[in-house]
Structures are given as C-alpha cells and as structure tokens.
Amino acid sequence: MSAPGKIHLLLHAHLPFVREPEYDRFLEENWFFEAMAETYLPVVQMLFRLEEKGVPGTLNLSVSSALLAMLTDESLLKKFTRHLHMQEQLLEKERVRFADDPERLPVIEFYTRRQRSLIDYWERICNCEIVPSLKRLSDCGKLTLLTCVGTHPFLPAYQSDVTAIRLQLGVTVKAFEKVFGFRPRGLWLPECGYFSGLDFILAEFGFEYFFLETHGVLLARPTPKYGVFAPIKTPAGLYCMGREQGSSMEVWSRKTGYPGHPEYREFFKDIAYEREPDYLGDYFMAGSTPIETGLKYYRITGSEDKQVYRPWNALRLVEDHARLFIANREATVTELLPKMEGNKVSILCPYDAELFGHWWFEGPAFIEKMFERAACSNTVEMASLESTMHSSCDGDVHDPAFSSWGEGGFGEVWMNDEVCWEYPLFFRMRGMMDAFKNALDACNGGAQAKLYRRFYEQMARELLLFQASDWAFMIHNKSAADYAKSRLNGHYENVRSLYVSAMAGLSAGSKKPDTSLLAKLENQDNLFPWIGELL
Known part of the structure; x- marks a missing residue:
C-alpha cells in the first residue's frame, strides 16, 4: 500500500562547461573530476546497491545540458580515468609516508579501499561511461531523470529576449533526448529563477512541471491553499512545487545542518595545501597553485584544532541523521494529513547534487540510509516526482511569483552591481x-x-x-x-x-x-x- 507522505528527494547535477583539449591537465577541469569521483559515481553505486537489496523508492535527478555534454565527452572521460589512477598513486605515497602513524594509516587504508572499488566500478562495470548506468537506473525505476535549462542561464535576466530563452530551451530538450532517448517532462529552472509568464514559454517545449524556491509558491496569486505541500497549477497549465524549508534547513543550514557535525569530514583541509610541490608532482600542481587531491585527513571537530577523521564513526552517525530526517518528515505528514483533502502530502527536498559526496563526503551514505529507513515507514516513501506532479489539490490556477533561491531570494546574486557589465x-x-x-x-x-x-x-x-x-x-x-x-x-x-x-x-x-x-x-x-x- 502506498504511503500518504511523498518525499521527493531531487538532486540537481550541474557544472559549468570546461573543456581544454590542448592541455593535458587543466585546473578547472578538476571540478568535473571531483564531482564524478565524489558525487556522481558514488550516487550511482549507492542506487544500484539499493536496487540489489530490494529497497523501494526513487531518487529524482536533474542533469543540465552542459553537464550532459561533459558526461558524454570522450576526451574528458579519458582524463577522468587517469585522474582516478593518479589519486591511487598518491595514496600509495601517503601509505609509505604514514606507515607508522596509528591515526592516519587507517584513514589511508579506508581511502585506498574506496579508490580501488571506484576504479573497478568505473572501468569494469561502467566501461568508463556513466550515462548507460543512469539509463539502467531509470529503466528499473530507481531514478527519475529530469533536466535543466541549457547552459544554466538565470532566466529572469533574459526575459526581455524571449528568442534567447527559446534557444536555450530548444537545446535543453534536444540534448536530453539525444542522450537518454526520450523527451524530458520535468525541468529544474537554473537557480530556481522564475518570472511571471515563463510557464507559457516552458509549455511550448513540452515541459509539464518545474520547481521553485519556497516563496515563489507561497507568494503566488492567489495564495495556494496547501502551501508547498502539494503542486499548484500555473496559468499555462503546468504544475510546480516549492522547496519545503524544514527538510532544507536540516541539510543546508551552516549552523544546524547535519553536514556541519564535528564528526564528519572537514572539507577545507585537503593535503594539497600541506605537501611540498615536488611531492605532489606535476599532476596536482597548476604552476605554483596546488590542485585539490580529494585526500583529507581531518574531521570538522568544532574548532581550529582539527582532529583526525574517523570514517566508521562518521558512517555510524549517518544512520542517526537519516533516521532523524525521516522521523521529522513523518511528523510533518502526520500533522498535515488531516488538513489535506487529497489524503496525500508531498514534500519537495531539492539540493545541489554535488553537496552529497563532494561538499558533504558522507552524503551518498546518508541518502542510502534515508531510503532504507523510509522503507520501514507506513507514513512516508521516497517517491518519484512523476507520481505527484500532474495534479493539484485545490484545483485553482496560481501565478507564481518572481523569485530565485540563494542570497536574498529575488535574483540578487545574478543581477547586481558586480556583474551588471x-x-x-x-x-x-x-x-x-x-x-x-x-x-x-x-x-x-x-x-x-x-x-x-x-x-x-x-x-x-x-x-x-x-x-x-x-x-x-x-x-x-x-x-x-x-x-x-x-x-x-x-x-x-x-x-x-x-x-x-x-x-x-x-x-x-x-x-x-x-x-x-x-x-x-x-x-x-x-x-x-x-x-x-x-x-
């Protein structure tokens, strides 16, 4: 029996297009390698584990057109394969360096096992491609694939040039269809940027639903009866939902969010800034600038005096945080359900994909434990957006408000005096x-x-x-x-x-x-x- 509470975990995967074929090693290409090694591949591995274990639930993933171009670029994928092996070589040097260190050696061994598993999965299982794995996960129902606008433009800044917006949307649909073989139905608006009337342009390209920051829905006219806990229908006949703030704060908040717990791995202490250039070698140096290696030995600790990372303590903590996250969503559903005429509560939990694994190293494990905990619940389930986003509870038509996510919430990050030129x-x-x-x-x-x-x-x-x-x-x-x-x-x-x-x-x-x-x-x-x- 389907649970009345639908948790829609939506990860948005995007990186700026960086491709420099004239260079054997280019600093900013490392953004792609980091995201692949720390987020995209681990998330794929995690979803296949859930499928093998028979754990129910679906993850929703939005992939930008710019990122799709990189995910299917042969030269970048070859460079990524080399990147994995260069990390493994550096780990071997670290193993020798800390052979007699009882604190760091277990961390190195943890990383080494993880690295070898990643390389084996990438080369033997994935055949050095990730898109076929995404397709398989979509086919088996573990993944709902969505897209994002072209090269990720902040659309409100271009509302005076509808032709330019249409070109971006045309690219969006064609890029997705070329890679995955079907047209996208759901759309992540870059930076959740929306302006009144945009839904009519989206409808021209066959999109059926999209997502907004919380106030984009709450400030809609007329005010939605059920706030962000059910889709609303727009004047163009599309559906949209807003981000639910409670779940957002539990993960995003710098002060109270789970990723800031003292036991989790410290992001800002890469060994690239602690080793001499000759030791790092040319691959992890861009001239005199170190390139982050992905190897980090400290936990957040809660002070400047960082303590050595303890992987198994952190992974144990992930279970507690996943249990708490699901319990809080169950409480929300239980409280709201009597007030929902449709006998269903939808909770949209949208995040940048790179938060899970890259910024928050334990993030993919957190998602896995969320799915396992939700599988034991009679109140909530990890649901595909396709199960929710084609109807509204109140039956009214709502005009969403101009809005964005990020600082200020009304486009200030992308339209200000620093970038007006x-x-x-x-x-x-x-x-x-x-x-x-x-x-x-x-x-x-x-x-x-x-x-x-x-x-x-x-x-x-x-x-x-x-x-x-x-x-x-x-x-x-x-x-x-x-x-x-x-x-x-x-x-x-x-x-x-x-x-x-x-x-x-x-x-x-x-x-x-x-x-x-x-x-x-x-x-x-x-x-x-x-x-x-x-x-």
Missing part, C-alpha cells in the same frame, strides 16, 4: 549574430554557405556558454572570480572575432574567411554539435 555584452553579441545572419541570408552564402553556417553555429555556442549563471555566482561570491571574468570576456571576444572574420569574408565575395579561430573553438567548445538544427 556582463548583460550589455550579451546584447552586443546578439546584435552581431543578428547582423551576420541578415548579411548571410541576403547573399545566400554563395559558394561558402556551409562554411559561413559553421561561423554562425559557433557564435551561438559561445553565446550560450556566456549565459551560464555560474560566472555571476563566482564573481559575486569571490570564488574563482578571475576565471569567471575571463570566461565571460573570452566568450564575448570569441563571438566578436568570429563576427569580424565572417563579415570580412562575406564582403570579399568568393575569398575564404580566416578559419583559424573557428577551428580552434569548434575543437574546444564543441558541445551541442547539432545546434544548427535549432537556428
């Missing part, structure tokens, strides 16, 4: 693309039509990459801000240079334009190879 650049790029398209159409391309089309398609890729919300987030939070600025300026300059070369070629008639930059960018920023079908 980027949006005029975007509209300049749009102007150059429109001018080039008009010129190309006027002369029908001539003998070089196919070549000029390549220029236009690459300009579109650069424009999409420019729109990623990650850059504004990094600048605002002063995290890799210089890299973010270089990416914004770089994509703008790429569009400008492609425009200049292409227009010069068109004005010269039959003379072939300079294609050196075009060839380089087609090799580097090679995502969405079919984008011409959408232009």
